[in-house]
Amino acid sequence: MTESSSSKLLNGGARHRPANGAKAARNGSVKSRCLFQQQKYLRPRGKNNHVARNGGMYKKPFVEYFEETPLLVAVLTYMGYGILTIFGYLRDFLRDWKIEKCHVAREREEQKDFVPLYQDFENFYTRNLYMRIRDNWNRPICSVPGAKMDLVERVTHDYNWTFEHTGKVIKDVINMGSYNYLGFAENTGACAAAAAEATQRYGAGVNSTRREMGNLDKHEELEVLVARFLGVEASMAFGMGFATNSMNIPALTGKGCLILSDELNHASLVLGARLSGSAIRVFKHNNMQSLEKLLRDAIVHGQPRTHRPWKKILILVEGIYSMEGSIVRLPEVIALKKKYKAYLYLDEAHSIGALGPGGKGVVDYFGLDPRDVDIMMGTFTKSFGAAGGYIGGKKELVDYLRTHSHSAVYATSMSPPVAQQIIASMKCIMGEDGTNLGRERLQQLSENTTYFRRRLHEMGFIIYGNEDSPVVPMMLYMPAKIGAFGREMLKRNIGTVVVGFPATPIIESRARFCISAAHTREMLDTALTAISEVGDLLQLKYSRQKTPSLEEDAYLESQD
């Protein structure tokens, strides 16, 4: 990989920057018998929102907003990066001449004549851009990552090169950053109690792999439950969400297979695809024309050079894209996959629990049949307040994974208290704990999402994504505003996530809010007031769309 270290900066979702994406974009030429009659190809960031093109496939309107970047803002953003880069070079120069003190850790004297471990330019971005605003990430917390959290106060005396903990705690920060969609990040209540009991009985670890001596009854119980929850024949659970992708895709495809991957897919999917040894082609984000073009070409032309037909084609998509807030156009993907006999791998890391009337993810949201998705993958980290991931599907699939998954043979199995937390929270969502709490949480999350998104929109911010997605990216654009927004929000006791390049395209730096069912209306209002205040301060209200004033009135009333 030639990408520098900095290219993975500001974590979040790494993406493929498609080598062949440009090709995929020119796809107006597919004719006649395509499943989706071609309209003029819409640039994903084109007009304000794309309402479903294939309206008939959707049971309810599918509305996603991607308001175009205002031209002036784009120019200013590039200028911002330009200035930062010039200053970066200047300071590197000063450091070289020992005029400025250099804080970067140094190579050992004994190894000075080794080939340098890092190329100097690799860390340019880290040294000169990221360092300035580093205090916005890795903020240590010292409580449950619930609706409110406590942060460890830290100060820096050397412009973020080192941090010192003051020993004080910033209490009751409203948490708009954790993926705690259903509010199961709790230290009290039924789930925590169940997990505590499991700790008492089993201990923390397992000390063996599933295949050897680490297949506990808890794991089997969990897998039966997950299968039932998803509505699939069988499932398998793994100890880490990231590894669920990176260690299982290689078991499913190999040489002679083709993987079609969304350009914004998460790093774990990219890694898994790469480790599989299959050919990888990338389609434009959530763009069905692009996907169909790739499918047609792949089948018609076969493998490059040999022209043998592909052994199989696997489409990799996510349910909710964590940096865009968009929801996959699943009905269309399924129609395509059926028409072209491809297989579908759906990563529901963010959508499981967070979408759908029963919390069963994006399949449930669209009212589709889970059997139409070949591989249902998801994580337990987010909505379930635990850790790990699962794969669900037909019994053949799961049987095959049990015998061929890298994770089952080589990785230590899931910690029993974690498994118990998932079992308890999942039962709660399904209403099998004998209460209505799960349903209420789902309801609350959906209400909170709609409310929060609408209010932000009304305030004049540019927000991205689907109107039903609890991941709400709000555009900041300029690099200096990344740091400023994060800090100003923390001053107002609100913890938010801000992300910039390379987790996002260079000019599309953004803040991201994750809505939780645990947020009360009051908390959201406090957050919204603060966001509006900071938005005025930093001039973030970029949107040029008119806001319907009627609705605003309605909300003003409901506030009283």
Added chain:
Amino acid sequence: KMASGQQWVLVEMVQAFYEAPAYHLILEGILILWIVRLLFSKTYKLQERSDLTDKEKEELIEEWQPEPLVPQVSKDHPSLKYDVVSGPPSHKIIVNGKECINFASFNFLGLLDNERVKVCALASLQKYGVGTCGPRGFYGTFDVHLELEERLAKFMRTEEAIIYSYGFATIASAIPAYSKRGDIVFVDEAACFSIQKGLQASRSVIKYFKHNDMEDLERLLKEQEVEDQKNPRKARVTRRFIVVEGLYINTADVCPLPELVNLKYKYKVRIFLEESMSFGVLGEHGRGVTEHFDVNIDDIDLISANMENAVASIGGFCCGRSFVIDHQRLSGQGYCFSASLPPMLAAAAIEALNIMENDPDIFTILREKCRHVHKSLQGIPGLKVVGEPFAPALHLQLERSSGSRETDMKMLPQHLLVCFQCLDRQIAVTQARYLDKEEKFLPSPSIRVVVTIEQTEVEIEKAANCIREAALAILK
């Protein structure tokens, strides 16, 4: 004069044209036409030549039949049915309904069911809940994580440590964080699967040397030196690494670390050391293979280990100098893009470190047990013990390896039977499992025997006898 001279040439040419035979002119005319044609014809392209009509495309699409997503797994596939452990996988373990003594889990120090560890994990659970709901960057860094990193660094006597939420992902993420396309990695043939995956993800040039064979390694290093002299410009930017395990999980023997360090300085190659089996096992204080050989830990560029064996929690860590380790905080994929370790598991690891620090005698006890087990397993007919006497996870392999893998593989069911018989007699041992097709160098089939400090002498004798009898009955 010039002008008249030129004119003369022209006249001569016209003259020659008239005098030339007709066939000559025709031929030249054809050639000129041909050139014009070539100039204006479309460039030759393989793909476009087979311009398919939409109908043909449609037919092709109709015709194409993919392979099934996964091949059918036969119902009696040997690895389809897992042994089921009911209740905790501690010293006494219930496998498939039978209570056994555990000789299979990597619970070397018996910390899994340690009360102190459990109390700490519980206290942490009551404070933080279970999950972290985010990656380290986005409110997924807990004070417990920072404490654990500090403690690990202190324990290992290195500048810095970084924790991962999954043992497997640790070295698999660490290698590609440093070694990129074009770099060169020298790696032992017996390296475990997570190293192999890390190497694959790095897309570097990979050179395998024979297991623990320093001469073979030096041969490769020398070859590379010659190569470098040919192309010094490229050599200046090609990073080189040696990746070895402290105590190999696949062979239960130890790497010759002092010699490796010599080679490191001689050929200017960095050393990455994977210590999942040796951390908390080797050395007076359990610091692993560096302490075992009394090698300065700063001479090792990166040490990685998981906390799923001796520490009996979940996750892994890397440690070394800040110059090296800090880089992973932005470049370690499994660190950046994964949810962080549940705080209760970090708390359990901290308490395990406390126990290891307060009571270094446990390492001595463990070594004695290892020696005991190693000794008692000698002389079993048909089976040989593979591994060092101080290794806590030994392998029992066929005594006379037939030399051909196929024959060895046929013996696999026998291995399994041995395991089953032992289970029947209340000794839990397991076959070492690999993915045959995925391993670069598939280790020989073996039965894994794991030593923990909880095993009493009587139990060890019992286990040895049990394996002996089973081997006698099955392997003859």
